Amino acid sequence: MAFPSLRLSLAAALMLGCPGSIVAADFPADPLAWPPVTSTNKPWTRWWWLGSAVDKKNLTRQLEDFARTGLGGVEICPIYGAKGAEDRFLKFLSPAWMEALGHTTTEAKRLGLGVDMTTGTGWPFGGPQVTPDMASVGLKWIRQEATGGTPFKIDLPQGKVVCLHAYPESGEAVDLMESTHEGKSGWQPPAGKWTVLGLVAHSPVQQVKRAAPGGEGNVLDPFSATAMERYLGRFDEAFGNFAAPMPRAQFHDSFEYYAAEWTPAFFDSFVKARGYDLRDQLPAFSGQGDPDTVSRVRADYRETLGELHLAYLKRWHDWAKSHGGITRNQAHGSPGNLLDHYAVSEIPETEIFKHVEEGQIPMMRMAASAAHAKGNNLVSAEAFTWLDEHFQVTPEELKEAADFVFLSGVNHLFFHGIPYSPEDARWPGWLFYASTHMGPNGGLWRDLPAFTAYIQRCQSILQEGRPSQDVLIYYPIHDIWHGNQEKLPLFTLHNQDTWLAPTRFYQTAMELWNNGITHSFASGDMLSDATVLDGKIVLGGHAYGALVLPGVKRMTPETLARITDLVRQGARLVVQEALPAEVPGFHRKRERGAELSAIAEKLKTQATLIPPGGSIVSALSPLVRRETMTASGLRFVRRAHDQGYHYFIVNRGNETFDGPLPLSVPFKSAAILDPWNPGHTVTVPGNEGSVPVRLEPGESVVIRTFTDRIVEGKAWTAAPPGAREVTIGGPWKIDFIEGGPSLPPPSGDLPPGTWTKLPGAADFSGTARYTTTFQAPQDVTDDCLLDLGKVANTARVFLNGEALGISWCAPHHIRPGRALRPGENLLEIEVTNLAANRIADLDRRKVPWKQFHEINFVNIDYKLFDAAGWPAFDSGLLGPVRLMVPLPP
CATH class of the missing domain: 2.60.40.1180 (Golgi alpha-mannosidase II)
Known part of the structure; x- marks a missing residue:
């Protein structure tokens, strides 16, 4: 086997990457230690600059808070501002704004933090420099009947007519473009019945969402690399004299260029890419005629727009690279091949939204697959977006969500997020309308270092070494493009049940996931970079034991020929149902189809074919490992x-x-x-x-x-068969030490329970200290365990004056170690709850704390936020608290 040399070549390739961004961490000198801590393996956060109303003092203060709390960096996203702070607003990319950015990157470097920035404000890309001719373009249909001998009259939709044809019941179409002037057509139809079809492009169709001051304006045309180049000219000018450290990466949020379906250069691009003129197939494009032709023409339109968006992203990436930076891109939402769009950037980024369920894994794994195919190490995620209602997201939900994105292949997590808030802002400070609020005043901040440390350790492992994936699954984008949607389909996280879940590709990925077979995805373009070594497909420096075609119906002859070449070199191919029998698209479909069939005929004897209903797991078992x-x-x-x-x-x-x-x-x-x-x-x-x-x-x-080494350290020993429980029932004394709206009076002689039932504490959000003493038996050992029971929501534990640590989420178990002693022990537990009860109190008293421009503040259903009807959420040490003393073996 040649894997040692493969590993060496991969390490050499990674050394050529961008330091600290795509390079795997070093293995620790101590085989039992965690990898060295870097800013990249700490969690980062999206940092909303509300109104860009920032100043140097508060920037430094908040960056220092971030560093102390265990964050590794920020992504600056300027958005709309807070009411009453208009005199502080800085216009995006103005000299004052650039000075604030320079102060931020300088201070971040001093503190060991990284800085990324959005190449714009709000989302998606756009702004005042986007003139109508470079703005996103919508598309409207003209459909009208005409009769010979009757003057044809038509009021054309607003916009630019890009084609207008009349079709008789039989015979040749008539081009009406020359007879169309000032929004009307003067055509006189000859005898017979006619159908008039046309397309009207209209622009602009969207304004930047949640724009910051100086960033308002039209959304950029996402299918024009030329528009992107012009757009970036404003950034070139702003950065022309920038003397501070440059941001590490530029960020592009998910594709939300809504209603964008066209670009001025589309017809020329289409002819060049697809080999025919879309205007010659206007009836099929409109949905008329032979269903197969309709499907093919529409797929060609979708593929062309996907390619144009890919060129748009590449132009943005190349610009960032020319300035010494890299890019992070959320490809999801685009109408193109998501794998190729993710792969443009050194750091492809996925996200989770609202809920966490395993059925999302195939969609989320696309970002990681793109990184694997390119040999890049980092995969990021926008995490915790609308995970629950504002101020109600629990530490348990956060931990589950973080683990989930790690399982999807992510190793560079971004909180969503923390707003910039000046020191003089009244509680709860400046806020962003979408939860989860991870910053101060959200109820999670005081004990957040425990969570950031957990993420840092996990990511240090997930960034070290190389992915170990055994199966490569071909992503059949052409089958998806050939779907029966009339509109341009956008492949988002939110609608994957309609476009992804019904596919054999998705079902295969889930079957492998559920059966412990590791896998990545590859596009046809990615396979063009693959090689074969010792019977394994090598892509991006990673070796795969098999390539799976998951019920693929359409494939280009070029891609199938490439797969055939890989098989000829020794790669193992597993085919579900049958080899692809159709070519995608309309142009020369018969000739290309015959070419595809000839290739498939030669290949089928060399592939493992699984009939419909057959088990992919059984077919792969002789070829790859299974956990x-x-x-x-x-x-x-x-x-x-x-x-x-x-x-x-x-x-x-x-x-x-x-x-x-x-x-x-x-x-x-x-x-x-x-x-x-x-x-x-x-x-x-x-x-x-x-x-x-x-x-x-x-x-x-x-x-x-x-693999070949015996490491020595503390040996694992079997846990004792059981434990003796020592109940720590109190009485407990409770002192409120930090929070508001005011500190309730202390209480004593209490059993564990929610503090919301105590005088003056129903609306309190903050920290309370629980104190008691208890008697430990004489035979206690270092292996005892403190079980705090239920905690709402986080706890810092002290035993006999010694800090034992922070318990972030259930199960709330703390090892007392040598701090525990026989006889009397002093136990102190500082419990911090969420901010929900205090927020509800503000709304019940109608305190005007929601004071923001544009969308202001909404709930998880995007309706006006009002917490006045919330119940009092349990808070404090709920217990039962027990000392678990192991029984002797």
Whole structure:
């Protein structure tokens, strides 16, 4: 096997990348240690500059807060401003704005933070420099009947007529463009019945959403690289004398160029790309005639727009690169091949929105697949967007969501997000309308360092080494383009149930996911870069044991010929249902179809064919590895490092997993690392091919295997068969130490329970200290466990004056270690709740805290936010609190 040389070539390739952005982290010198901490493996945050009403003092203050809290960087996104702060607004890209940016990048460098920025304000790209001729363009149809001998009259829609043809019941069409003037047509129809079809392009069709001052204006044409080049001229001018550190990356939000369906150069681009003139197939484009022709012509239109948007993104990327930067791009939402659009950037970015469910995994894995195909390391995600209602998102929800994006291949997480808020802003400060608010005054900030540290450790592992994916699945975009939608389909996260979930591609990806077979996706263009080594397909420096065609119906002869070449070199091909039998598009479909059939005929004897209803898992089992842990509800990411493999494992099931965890890779020894407790690492021998773990539902763990090495450290020992419970029932004293609207009076002689029932505490949001003493038995050991029971919402624990740490989410277990002593012990628990109760109090008292321009502040259903009817959410130490003393073996 030639894998050692493959690893060396990959390492060399990564060394040529952008430092700190796409390069994998170094393996720690200590095999039982976590990788070195970098700003990139810490979580970053989107940082909304409301009205760009920023000043140097507050910029520095907030950046220092970010650094102390464990963030690694920010993405600046200027948006609309707060009412009453208009005199502070800075116009986007003005000298004052650029000075603020320079102060930010300079201070961030001092603090070890990174800085990205949106190439615009709000979203999508656009602004005052976007004149109507470079703005996004909509498309309207003209459909009208005409009768010979009757004067034809038509009131044309507003816009520019780009084609207008009359079609008789039989015979040649008539071009009416020369008879159309000033919005009317003077054509006299000859005898017979006629159908008049035409297209009207109208622009502009959209204004920048949530624009910041100086960023208002038309949305840019997303299908014009020329428009992009002109758009970027304003940035060239603004950065002309910029002396501060440049931002690391430019960011492009998801494709939300709504109603954009055209571009002025479309007809010429279409002829060049597709080989015929769309105007010659206007009836089919409108949906008339042979359904197969309709499907093909519309697919050609969609493919052409996809290619034009790809050129648009490349022009933006090349501009950023020319200024020494890289790009992050959210490709989802575009009408094109998402894999190729994600792959334009060094850091492709996905996102989660509202809910978290495993059915989203194939869509989310596209960003990671693009990075894998290009040999890039980082995959980012906009995380926690509308995860729940404002101020109600719990730490448990955040932890579940973070783990979920990690499982999708993400290793560079961005909070969504934290608004810039000046020190003099009245509580709750300046806010952005979409949750989740991760900053101060949101209820999560005080104990957030525990969560950022968890993310940092997980990402340090997920950025180290290389992805270990066994199967490459071809993404059949042409089958999707040939769908029966009349409008231009946009491939968003929100509508994937209509365009992605029904496909065999999606079903295959989910079957492999559920059966523990690792995989990535590849487009036809990506396969053109693939090679074969020792029977494995190598793409982006990663080796795959098999290529799967998941019920693909349409493919270009060029792509199938490339696959045939890979198979000829030794690659293994698995075909579900049948090899593709149709070519996409309309031009020369018979000739191209015959070429495709000839290639397929030669290939079918060399492929593993799975008939309809057959098992893809059974077909792949002789070729690739399978991780059987998924049958127990465990989900994982596996990455290769120079001495073995890393596993990041999450229990997404409903039952506790407790026992040997079989791994598909051979290993001589393994280390079990707890990302919540960096010093808690144990080792196990690999002679049984499994690692013993215990994972409660929602818990996660990192396992590091060593292929040819025995590592020495604290040996794993079996947990005692049970534990003796020592109830810590109080009485408890509670002191409110931080928060508002005011500090309730202290209370004593209490059992655990919500503090909302105490005098003056129903509307309180902040931190309270619970204090009690308890008697520990004489036989306590370092292996005892403090179980806090239910906590609303986070807890800092102190035992006998020693800080034990922060418990961020359930299960709220803390190891007291040597701080625990026989006899009397002093236990102090500082509990912080969410901000919901205090926000509800403001709305009940009709305090005008929602004072923002444009959309102002809305709830999760985009209706006016009003928390006055919220109940009092449980807060505090709810318990029961217990000391778990292990029984002797």
